[in-house]
Amino acid sequence: MVGINGRLGKSKGSPTGGEKFEQEFYMTAGEVASTLRSLADEIEGGGRVEASSEGWTLAVSPAEPIKLEVQYKHDPARRELEFQLKLKENP
16 A cells, blocks of 8 residues: 655545546645556556545556656756656556
């Protein structure tokens, strides 16, 4: 199980409501690296991938291919690199 720690940010929906759920976390570089290592271990292990934080646990058995999206935004004021990983389960 991937335990997600950090300061909570914006949240949308409910993890138990059967709708879309989103939760932002603010972490140190070390916390992010540790979370990503744990996630990589779960994915490589095959089977179920579980993530948990305060009061909730979410799980999926991802099917391949797994989608990784990379976005880069650049303007004179700032640059931003975003990674989005989608683990989808086949019914």
